[in-house]
Amino acid sequence: MHRPLDRHTLEQVSPKLAEITQNLLFGDIWQRETLTPRESSLITLACLTALGRDAQLGWHIRFAEENGVSRAELSELFTHLAFYAGWPAAVCALSYLPEEQEPCR
Structure with missing residues (x-):
């Protein structure tokens, strides 16, 4: 299993x-020091998506957010990857994005 x-x-x-x-x-x-944690997160998410390593996407998405990557940037990353890594890989990665939160009022 x-x-x-x-x-x-x-x-x-x-x-x-x-x-x-x-x-x-x-x-x-x-x-x-050559790459920022933010850049490393984007690279890691791109590789995981392209290689279909979706079991680690959820954790790395949360880590990317801690490293300053916004939800909008994550969405754009996976949209961009649809054309380079394949549509199914990008849609699978998008399914790991947490739902958008309502802004506090």
């Missing part, structure tokens, strides 16, 4: 891969 793994369940299933992910990927690659 397929189950998406998050940071905690990955650690239970494969402690070494979880360690490498934390130390190398998020502790080094994501911390490099």
Whole structure:
């Protein structure tokens, strides 16, 4: 049975891969100064979408928002990707966007 793994369940299933992910990927690659975290998020979402790795899209969308990517920019990213990664990939990615929130009044 397929189950998406998050940071905690990955650690239970494969402690070494979880360690490498934390130390190398998020502790080094994501911390490099040439690309901003915002740019890295956009690149990551584009790759996940193009490769059909939708199990990780939800987490990376939330992470992108933390890195300053707006919902409108995410929508535009996936619309743009429809022409380069394929329509089904873009529509699948769009399904992971959270519903728009009503502005506070």
